[in-house]
Amino acid sequence: MLIFVLVYLSLPAKTQPEEDGVLFEIKENVFKFDGNSIWQGKANSLLSCSRTCASQSACKRVIFEGSKGTCFLLGEGQTHLANTLVKQDGTFYLKKITTTGVYSLLGTSKSAAIASCQALHSQSQSGVYWIDPDGGSHTNAFRAYCDMKTDGGGWTLVWSYSFTNNVDFTAHSNAVTPRPNWQVTPEVNVPISTTPPLNETNFNAMNFSLWKLLGRQILIKSNINNWLVCHPGTGSLVDWQEGEVSCKVVKHVTNTCTSALAPSKISPSKGYGPKLYRDSEWYSLYYYFDGYTGKDWPSHDPCGTSKSNHLKNVVNPRGNIYIRA
Numbered sequence: 001m002l003i004f005v006l007v008y009l010s011l012p013a014k015t016q017p018e019e020d021g022v023l024f025e026i027k028e029n030v031f032k033f034d035g036n037s038i039w040q041g042k043a044n045s046l047l048s049c050s051r052t053c054a055s056q057s058a059c060k061r062v063i064f065e066g067s068k069g070t071c072f073l074l075g076e077g078q079t080h081l082a083n084t085l086v087k088q089d090g091t092f093y094l095k096k097i098t099t100t101g102v103y104s105l106l107g108t109s110k111s112a113a114i115a116s117c118q119a120l121h122s123q124s125q126s127g128v129y130w131i132d133p134d135g136g137s138h139t140n141a142f143r144a145y146c147d148m149k150t151d152g153g154g155w156t157l158v159w160s161y162s163f164t165n166n167v168d169f170t171a172h173s174n175a176v177t178p179r180p181n182w183q184v185t186p187e188v189n190v191p192i193s194t195t196p197p198l199n200e201t202n203f204n205a206m207n208f209s210l211w212k213l214l215g216r217q218i219l220i221k222s223n224i225n226n227w228l229v230c231h232p233g234t235g236s237l238v239d240w241q242e243g244e245v246s247c248k249v250v251k252h253v254t255n256t257c258t259s260a261l262a263p264s265k266i267s268p269s270k271g272y273g274p275k276l277y278r279d280s281e282w283y284s285l286y287y288y289f290d291g292y293t294g295k296d297w298p299s300h301d302p303c304g305t306s307k308s309n310h311l312k313n314v315v316n317p318r319g320n321i322y323i324r325a
């Protein structure tokens with residue numbers, strides 16, 4: 001009999017990411033032993049024996065003797081002994097299934113949904129994964145895009161936006177679009193999205209109430225302005241809190257103002273959307289997520305001067321916000 005089990009542990013994904021969602025192929029009443037044992041001990045169930053293996057990357061196979069409660073963890077099989085299975089009732093033989101060499105199917109299905117992109121193995125590729133930020137039942141899990149590269153990775157994409165008037169960037173009619181369902185003044189009139197964006201040009205936003213479940217650090221990317229990573233201080237975007245933030249430039253997109261200092265303050269709700277700036281709110285804007293087509297314009301200024309210093313002649317200007325803890 002051949003069955004598959006998905007060992008899913010409820011341990012905090014952050015501390016032991018490799019243990020979640022490891023898949024084993026199971027053979028019952030047979031085993032294969034070739035001496036490549038890395039550990040042997042007692043386990044009160046097949047599940048606890050397989051979990052021990054799941055937590056160790058050196059463990060590739062498991063033999064569990066049900067009657068004696070003995071758990072053997074084995075390394076890679078030795079090829080000259082391959083295919084010699086010994087029949088023994090009550091014994092289970094498990095093989096870790098690897099698809100990417102990372103021993104993990106984390107986030108690749110709804111039932112293996114992860115809390116956020118940060119729960120992925122650090123060697124995972126950027127792309128779309130299943131996440132379940134509020135935990136518990138995975139019935140409300142959904143797909144989200146993960147950046148596993150920028151500044152160490154583990155970023156969950158929460159917003160991809162374009163502009164309403166990139167031809168006349170500083171016109172009042174220019175605004176970011178669509179916008180998240182955050183609480184801003186009623187004049188803000190670009191469409192609201194609560195659909196998680198599946199890539200950087202899929203212009204949508206994840207339900208803003210979920211952002212804080214993913215963390216408090218933000219990564220802002222744009223193809224017309226420098227990329228920033230900002231840690232919360234007294235100010236925090238996801239908490240909709242005005243105050244100090246600690247930002248660093250993680251990528252220079254323009255070669256203007258390369259020595260300009262990163263913004264140090266956030267003001268989420270004054271004006272027509274959140275602003276990141278340094279000194280004076282209106283004269284040192286670095287990013288302004290203006291969502292009103294009747295006034296203001298959405299500064300993307302690498303000099304942090306509220307001026308039109310964004311990278312010019314970009315065909316499809318856009319921006320993205322990512323979150324991690």
Ligand SMILES: *[C@@H]1O[C@H](CO)[C@@H](O)[C@H](O)[C@H]1NC(C)=O
Nearest residue numbers: 128197198199200201202203
């Ligand atoms: C981005 O996602 C959208 C929606 O799923 C899809 O139509 C589009 O092809 C994707 N673009 C890229 C560059 O992957």
Ligand SMILES: *[C@@H]1O[C@H](CO)[C@@H](O)[C@H](O)[C@H]1NC(C)=O
Nearest residue numbers: 134181193194207208209210
């Ligand atoms: C956003 O999420 C909150 C909290 O889970 C929920 O109450 C609300 O209905 C959601 N809004 C939309 C538009 O999905």
Ligand SMILES: [Ca+2]
Nearest residue numbers: 134135136137
């Ligand atoms: Ca859930």
Ligand SMILES: [Ca+2]
Nearest residue numbers: 174292295296
């Ligand atoms: Ca505007």
